[in-house]
Amino acid sequence: MTVKTIKLGKFAVCVENLELWQKLDPVIRGRLATVLSQQGVLVFKRQALCESELVVFSRNFGHPEKIVRDDWKSENQPEIIQISNMRDNQGKSIGGLGSGELEWHCDQSYVRVPATGSLLYMVEMPKEPPRTYWANLQLAYQGLSTSIKQKVDGLDVIYDYFVRQSKYDDEPKMSAELRNKTPPVIHPLVNTHPVTGLKSLYLDPSTASQIMGWSKIQSDELFKELVDHSENKEFVYCHHWNIGDVVLWDNGFLMHRRDSFNPASNRLLKRTTLRLPSDIHIVPEGRLVA
Numbered sequence: 030m031t032v033k034t035i036k037l038g039k040f041a042v043c044v045e046n047l048e049l050w051q052k053l054d055p056v057i058r059g060r061l062a063t064v065l066s067q068q069g070v071l072v073f074k075r076q077a078l079c080e081s082e083l084v085v086f087s088r089n090f091g092h093p094e095k096i097v098r099d100d101w102k103s104e105n106q107p108e109i110i111q112i113s114n115m116r117d118n119q120g121k122s123i124g125g126l127g128s129g130e131l132e133w134h135c136d137q138s139y140v141r142v143p144a145t146g147s148l149l150y151m152v153e154m155p156k157e158p159p160r161t162y163w164a165n166l167q168l169a170y171q172g173l174s175t176s177i178k179q180k181v182d183g184l185d186v187i188y189d190y191f192v193r194q195s196k197y198d199d200e201p202k203m204s205a206e207l208r209n210k211t212p213p214v215i216h217p218l219v220n221t222h223p224v225t226g227l228k229s230l231y232l233d234p235s236t237a238s239q240i241m242g243w244s245k246i247q248s249d250e251l252f253k254e255l256v257d258h259s260e261n262k263e264f265v266y267c268h269h270w271n272i273g274d275v276v277l278w279d280n281g282f283l284m285h286r287r288d289s290f291n292p293a294s295n296r297l298l299k300r301t302t303l304r305l306p307s308d309i310h311i312v313p314e315g316r317l318v319a
């Protein structure tokens with residue numbers, strides 16, 4: 030069967046007739062990589078993948094990275110982390126992020142040169158699963174007034190994993206080891222796509238501490254204004270999950286969030302984190318706070 034792509038709203042793209050456990054044809058791989066780099070979200074439904082197949086598929090788009098959270102890692106495949114509220118028979122969490130609401134964020138914004146690709150595979154979920162939302166920050170930037178564009182161009186933002194972690198439920202206090210692995214970093218608020226030349230915001234209100242040279246109050250006001258604008262329906266794709274769904278996205282120009290769900294129900298996703306190539310993707314190159 031021919032591989033089909035179907036637009037889901039303004040930017041997300043659903044890919045049909047593709048079995049992700051099979052080797053990907055190079056021509057299709059190239060087409061999908063281009064779609065990912067310019068549209069930002071790829072959705073694949075009704076998949077059935079073991080962990081190694083998930084990693085092999087992920088390699089079609091970038092290099093799978095090991096993330097900073099060793100405690101969320103799969104025991105079998107170090108490139109995979111588990112996103113789950115479930116616990117083992119010792120009462121220990123088998124993954125991260127609990128069951129609370131997750132506010133808008135971009136994965137890895139707290140890293141100097143982030144691995145900007147994220148892939149989620151739904152394994153187990155509640156009857157009424159929480160939805161996940163992606164906001165396209167290229168479309169959002171294009172929708173800003175000229176005066177706001179002039180205001181945000183050239184600004185730098187400090188990102189700190191400590192700010193992010195304090196918002197998770199089900200989390201221990203930040204360890205000294207994790208603090209050492211995640212010093213605060215600085216990223217530009219606006220980036221330019223290497224292929225299309227289009228500008229986009231790089232916005233992670235869950236992890237941003239403040240804008241360089243601005244007060245905390247002024248920074249928070251601008252973040253709020255930009256988030257309020259970017260979460261407008263016309264810039265957002267909302268995913269209604271089913272078991273077997275795979276969603277791959279580019280954190281270089283999208284932020285995402287998740288609804289909360291009943292903590293007594295079970296939810297498990299497997300995730301890979303990918304170093305996407307900077308010749309076709311926005312890859313912020315930040316610096317450490319001096």
Ligand SMILES: [Fe+2]
Pocket residue numbers: 134135136285
């Ligand atoms: Fe995330």
